[in-house]
Amino acid sequence: MAIDVATVKKVASLSRLRESDERLQSLAGELNGILGWIEQLNEVDVTGVEPMTTAIEMPQPMREDVVTDGDKVAEIVANAPKSVDGFFVVPKVVE
Amino acid sequence: MTELTKLTLKSAIDGLKAKTFSSAELTDAFIGAIETANPKLNAYVETTFDKARAQAAASDAKLARGEGGALEGAPLGIKDLYCTAGVRTTACSGILENFVPTYESTVTQNLWDQGAVMLGKLNMDEFAMGSSNETSKWGNVVNPWKSRGSNAELTPGGSSGGSASAVAADLCLAATASDTGGSIRQPAAFTGTVGIKPTYGRCSRYGMVAFASSLDQAGPITKTVEDAAIMLQAMCSHDVKDSTSLDLPVPDFSSFLGKSVKGLRIGIPDEYRLDGIPAEIDALWEQGIAWLKDAGAEIVRISLPHTKYALPCYYIIAPAEASSNLARYDGMRYGHRAAGVQSLTDTYEMSRSEGFGKEVKRRIMIGTYVLSAGFYDAYYVKALKVRRRIAEDFTKAYESCDVILTPATPSAAFELGDQAKAADPVQMYLNDVFTVTTNLAGLPGLSVPAGLDSQGLPLGLQVIGKALDEGTVLNIASVLEKAAGFSAKPARWW
Numbered sequence: 262m263a264i265d266v267a268t269v270k271k272v273a274s275l276s277r278l279r280e281s282d283e284r285l286q287s288l289a290g291e292l293n294g295i296l297g298w299i300e301q302l303n304e305v306d307v308t309g310v311e312p313m314t315t316a317i318e319m320p321q322p323m324r325e326d327v328v329t330d331g332d333k334v335a336e337i338v339a340n341a342p343k344s345v346d347g348f349f350v351v352p353k354v355v356e
Numbered sequence: 357m358t359e360l361t362k363l364t365l366k367s368a369i370d371g372l373k374a375k376t377f378s379s380a381e382l383t384d385a386f387i388g389a390i391e392t393a394n395p396k397l398n399a400y401v402e403t404t405f406d407k408a409r410a411q412a413a414a415s416d417a418k419l420a421r422g423e424g425g426a427l428e429g430a431p432l433g434i435k436d437l438y439c440t441a442g443v444r445t446t447a448c449s450g451i452l453e454n455f456v457p458t459y460e461s462t463v464t465q466n467l468w469d470q471g472a473v474m475l476g477k478l479n480m481d482e483f484a485m486g487s488s489n490e491t492s493k494w495g496n497v498v499n500p501w502k503s504r505g506s507n508a509e510l511t512p513g514g515s516s517g518g519s520a521s522a523v524a525a526d527l528c529l530a531a532t533a534s535d536t537g538g539s540i541r542q543p544a545a546f547t548g549t550v551g552i553k554p555t556y557g558r559c560s561r562y563g564m565v566a567f568a569s570s571l572d573q574a575g576p577i578t579k580t581v582e583d584a585a586i587m588l589q590a591m592c593s594h595d596v597k598d599s600t601s602l603d604l605p606v607p608d609f610s611s612f613l614g615k616s617v618k619g620l621r622i623g624i625p626d627e628y629r630l631d632g633i634p635a636e637i638d639a640l641w642e643q644g645i646a647w648l649k650d651a652g653a654e655i656v657r658i659s660l661p662h663t664k665y666a667l668p669c670y671y672i673i674a675p676a677e678a679s680s681n682l683a684r685y686d687g688m689r690y691g692h693r694a695a696g697v698q699s700l701t702d703t704y705e706m707s708r709s710e711g712f713g714k715e716v717k718r719r720i721m722i723g724t725y726v727l728s729a730g731f732y733d734a735y736y737v738k739a740l741k742v743r744r745r746i747a748e749d750f751t752k753a754y755e756s757c758d759v760i761l762t763p764a765t766p767s768a769a770f771e772l773g774d775q776a777k778a779a780d781p782v783q784m785y786l787n788d789v790f791t792v793t794t795n796l797a798g799l800p801g802l803s804v805p806a807g808l809d810s811q812g813l814p815l816g817l818q819v820i821g822k823a824l825d826e827g828t829v830l831n832i833a834s835v836l837e838k839a840a841g842f843s844a845k846p847a848r849w850w
Binding site for chain 1: 455456459555557570571596600602603662664665668669671679683686687691693697698699700701702703704705706709712717718720721722728735737738740743744745747780796797798823
């Protein structure tokens with residue numbers, strides 16, 4: 262399953278990354294190398310095997326549905342690139 | 357007072373309690389050592405000396421009253437992956453260049469609650485993605501060790517290279533680190549230090565900058581196995597802020613040290629005998645087996661048949677989780693925002709492209725690809741199934757053994773700027789060939805220095821335990837440590 266430059270460009274866009282054409286070219290080669298190496302997983306018979314989604318089997322913890330935190334507007338926007346009056350300022354979202 | 361920096365964590369804690377020296381004296385000794393060494397080693401990316409002096413003074417007051425926690429007055433280094441309230445935390449990424457957390461990670465809070473003193477934040481690969489510390493935004497760390505007769509600078513390993521280098525060069529008593537595929541154990545092996553990754557869930561991940569959440573686990577890098585037990589004890593806790601944190605009592609890890617290992621069954625996996633591994637590493641492994649046999653342990657040959665699939669499996673799962681975790685860096689709420697762009701999409705793309713380094717971008721793209729429509733089942737779900745096969749290998753092996761002994765790394769520390777590894781990412785990824793299996797299976801693993809190679813560089817052995825059996829892992833490691841009599845330190849050139 263060789264990856265071409267057009268695919269890399271699409272993946273970059275899905276990843277919200279912008280790369281130069283030159284870098285896209287080089288990335289195609291790198292990703293092909295890595296994915297080619299990964300292909301060896303096809304040697305493993307996984308018939309009937311359940312996907313493992315957690316490192317340690319344990320029941321999901323439950324807690325009381327109560328408010329435990331809040332009133333932290335200043336702390337929440339403290340690292341914002343841009344904020345006004347406790348609101349995040351972002352580029353125009355709806356045209 | 358430079359000798360104070362050479363103390364182990366245990367002897368420093370004892371000395372502080374006995375008032376042989378004060379935390380202020382100890383802290384000043386480390387500050388002096390860091391000021392001299394850091395321009396050469398680049399282990400610290402941020403120092404917090406004022407905070408350290410204030411904490412030391414508070415500790416001295418407590419110690420004077422005969423009070424204090426398990427780490428009272430002990431100066432530590434903190435990997436820059438742990439959020440520290442009011443102290444810049446970047447995970448060594450440009451995208452977090454100016455991020456100052458307003459909250460504290462649970463692991464570091466546990467350390468301060470026990471009286472520890474913070475010297476500063478330690479360098480690492482960007483978002484913990486790397487095996488040589490060369491992906492850090494702040495430049496690579498340098499290993500205090502050098503090959504005999506060579507002046508070439510070596511990597512301290514990664515991603516916890518700052519932690520390993522700082523401990524090896526006596527720039528802190530001990531350090532926090534983190535391990536997603538080998539990021540505690542490989543740097544420990546490269547620097548003649550001890551590093552343990554506990555069972556997944558032992559340490560809270562709250563406040564640790566996320567890389568791959570089902571694999572990330574906190575742990576310490578220390579000078580001795582005894583120190584590792586003390587640090588791990590302080591770091592572990594159940595935490596309601598992390599839903600994967602284990603709601604189990606934390607055993608007294610130090611109490612396992614010195615127990616007889618007579619009759620303990622040590623598994624030696626056939627599949628860890630790889631082609632192309634230096635003969636010295638195989639010889640060290642044989643030596644380790646002999647030491648444990650001498651101590652009365654029983655050696656058992658075991659098979660972990662899916663070992664060779666662990667790295668490719670990891671390089672689907674870890675990037676997939678990373679691509680999802682790192683989606684949070686959108687330039688809106690915190691982190692870098694590109695200047696001079698107008699539209700929302702342009703802001704996302706330019707902020708991320710400017711903020712992330714090359715390796716991080718590469719992994720985000722791999723992750724996005726394996727999760728994308730049409731490839732999800734073929735790559736991601738397949739890898740999750742192989743992951744279960746790898747975990748089952750261990751379950752089966754532990755029917756006939758109690759603990760597993762392997763080499764820690766396939767080589768000793770290599771030169772910074774290694775061209776072959778830079779050109780081919782897979783070559784760099786192979787560093788974690790012996791360590792990555794325990795992350796996938798969630799098991800505890802420890803690297804202990806066991807000898808020097810012909811170039812005079814340290815080599816480590818890895819002890820892998822059953823889930824929750826860090827005690828036995830530490831005890832076996834301490835038997836190896838004693839038998840090896842490893843006391844070598846890097847010759848000081850900095």
